[in-house]
Amino acid sequence: MAPLEGVHMTDSESNDETVASSDGDDRDVLVLRKGTHGMPVEQYAAAIRERLPEQTVTLARTPDEEHEAIENARFVTGMTLDEDLLEAATALEVFACAYAGTGHLPLDALEERNVAVTNASGVHGPNIGEHVLGAILRFTRRFHVGARQQRRREWRHYKAHELQDSTVTIVGLGAIGRAVCERLEPFGVETIGVRYTPEKGGPTDEIVGFEGAAFDEALARTDYLVLACPLTETTRGLIDHEAFVTIDPDAVLINVARGPVVDTDALVEALRSSWIRGASLDVTDPEPLPEDHPLWTFENVQITPHNAGHTPNYYERLADIVAENARRVAEDPTAELENQVIR
Incomplete structure (x- = not known):
């Protein structure tokens, strides 16, 4: 997948992992703002970035940033994707769900738009x-x-x-x-x-x-x-x-x-x-x-309060899957993806 154009974080900004908006878009991987298990989503973005030094990994930290960044994003990952945000994602090709379950996603709409969907199976x-x-x-x-x-x-x-x-x-x-x-x-x-x-x-x-x-x-x-x-x-x-x-x-x-x-x-x-x-x-x-x-x-x-899924290694294991899929898509947009639930 060719690099997308837009604002992304520099190495000096990566510790904060917040993103300013811009007119363009050069994101290879867009990370949405919702985290899980009380762990900052910045850790997830950092883990993906560490595995993909050759790609641009962007974290949209506010609702406005999400809507602006997703307009031209082709590979997006996050815990959820509501229909309003999906409507804005006109270039979306892959949504990497950060949960093992995908029943909360607008799967019919994603399938109609030929968006490949993966999940976090194996992380837990x-x-x-x-x-x-x-x-x-x-x-x-x-x-x-x-x-x-x-x-x-x-x-x-x-x-x-x-x-x-x-x-x-x-x-x-x-x-x-x-x-x-x-x-x-x-x-x-x-x-x-x-x-x-x-x-x-x-x-x-x-x-x-x-x-x-x-x-x-x-x-x-x-x-x-x-x-x-x-x-x-x-x-x-x-x-x-x-x-x-x-x-x-x-x-x-x-x-x-x-x-x-x-x-x-x-x-x-x-x-x-x-x-x-x-x-x-x-x-x-x-x-x-x-x-x-x-x-x-x-x-x-x-x-226990739906706590069995908690692990300090959640983002690290998830990033292994997501980074590998992002790498495959960059090499071949039609590649088979790990944990693919919608083709």
Whole structure:
């Protein structure tokens, strides 16, 4: 892709990573202003710039700068892209979404305009894999009981569980699901993977689809049910009343996918009725979870505020993907891109 014309940051300005507006545009990569996980978006722009010393990486730091800079930008990256900003992006060829999920984007409009879209798949594998493993071990050794007794200064033994020989079912075998499998390998567990196309196989001991008797049978012998799938028509409400009735009553639900994959009312009923041992919820429906919601009141429920995705390495891993794609596009505008979800 030929360099675009316009104002860009000089090396001396790169520490601040803010951009003044100008009449032209010589941007190769435009970074939008929204950051994530409480980390300054300047770090993201710096990480891309470090990987692309031969290209011009511009950070639009205000709404006005975004609208002006995107008019002639061909390669844009950011957390989101609303339709108003897309309307101004008359030259856009690639939008590199900085999230793994793209359901919040105007995908139909992007596809109509022949804009290639990529996502951040793979960025979250290590940190969410560790989050899931931590949740499993918390319920296995019942650390939450020990913490409660410590607060009360009670020296009293309590029963715990053992992870070895347990069955862990992982719904979704993308980068996160695979990372969970890798981290479970030393623990001597049996793993069942759930994916749309079981015939493709996967890293688990067994593979089943989302529907039918095989899925129900997997639930019936599951000790830890890990949800790591995207939210689709198939997965919305996947874990409903019937699923909670079917699942082993000693099972623990761990949701790092999206809140609506689980029917919240059914989950509350299952917890009240002891149909499951507990739940670790990094996502909920609704989200944020209202202060008066009953899920806050269960001692066997762990709630984290959609925090499993946080990692200090987020921008570094994301920049690896985005910089490589920007490099490919510069060499060949028709090149296949990593993590491409719309061609």
